[in-house]
Amino acid sequence: DAKTTQPNSMESNEEEPVHLPCNHSTISGTDYIHWYRQLPSQGPEYVIHGLTSNVNNRMASLAIAEDRKSSTLILHRATLRDAAVYYCILRRLGANNLFFGTGTRLTVIP
Amino acid sequence: AAGVIQSPRHLIKEKRETATLKCYPIPRHDTVYWYQQGPGQDPQFLISFYEKMQSDKGSIPDRFSAQQFSDYHSELNMSSLELGDSALYFCASSTWTGANSPLHFGNGTRLTVT
Numbered sequence: 001d002a003k004t005t006q007p008n009s010m011e012s013n014e015e016e017p018v019h020l021p022c023n024h025s026t027i028s029g030t031d032y033i034h035w036y037r038q039l040p041s042q043g044p045e046y047v048i049h050g051l052t053s054n055v056n057n058r059m060a061s062l063a064i065a066e067d068r069k070s071s072t073l074i075l076h077r078a079t080l081r082d083a084a085v086y087y088c089i090l091r092r093l094g095a096n097n098l099f100f101g102t103g104t105r106l107t108v109i110p
Numbered sequence: 111a112a113g114v115i116q117s118p119r120h121l122i123k124e125k126r127e128t129a130t131l132k133c134y135p136i137p138r139h140d141t142v143y144w145y146q147q148g149p150g151q152d153p154q155f156l157i158s159f160y161e162k163m164q165s166d167k168g169s170i171p172d173r174f175s176a177q178q179f180s181d182y183h184s185e186l187n188m189s190s191l192e193l194g195d196s197a198l199y200f201c202a203s204s205t206w207t208g209a210n211s212p213l214h215f216g217n218g219t220r221l222t223v224t
Contacts, residue, residue: 032210036213042217043200043202043215043216044153044200044202044213046212049212093210096141096143096158096165096166097155097158097166097168098143098155098202099155100145100153100154100155
């Protein structure tokens with residue numbers, strides 16, 4: 001499986017936008033880019049996913065580079081509830097698995 | 111909306127005992143996944159099932175087995191428990207649409223082996 005690289009940790013002030021980067025230089029054409037997050041003492045939670053085009057949903061936006069070797073998860077207005085570990089995961093089309101790497105621990109400062 | 115239900119929430123066992131964890135997927139979800147998360151670790155994929163058949167296998171020890179039943183619920187059976195098996199065990203479910211279907215996770219079962 002293609003690997004992703006994320007910063008170990010990031011900080012953001014409350015109510016400011018947050019841009020969480022992810023590098024995936026060995027991505028293949030059939031790999032979807034998924035983002036999950038895990039709040040303390042909870043199971044992972046799906047955030048967003050995409051293949052080539054930028055995606056928006058009620059939780060976040062996903063910006064995918066034109067060459068697909070990197071992507072950025074955008075939280076438009078961080079709240080204290082967004083403090084979590086964010087995982088960027090490549091998931092191959094047809095794969096019945098999801099492998100978590102080492103994500104980014106986001107701290108939101110009041 | 112209905113979520114993934116796992117039982118029990120907490121389980122305490124002694125070394126060499128057996129444990130069974132249960133997972134009830136979201137209605138109409140036909141794929142179930144099991145994960146193990148040790149203290150301070152990231153979730154590790156163990157195994158998945160689609161339509162009651164094993165569909166993928168990760169780092170599941172030979173002492174563990176799992177199955178998916180006709181009502182789509184799944185059970186993870188763990189035998190000869192070791193101290194290192196103490197962890198959070200998560201179950202997730204999805205519909206079978208390949209990589210385009212998000213996983214929905216339960217809140218986990220915390221297993222403590224003493």
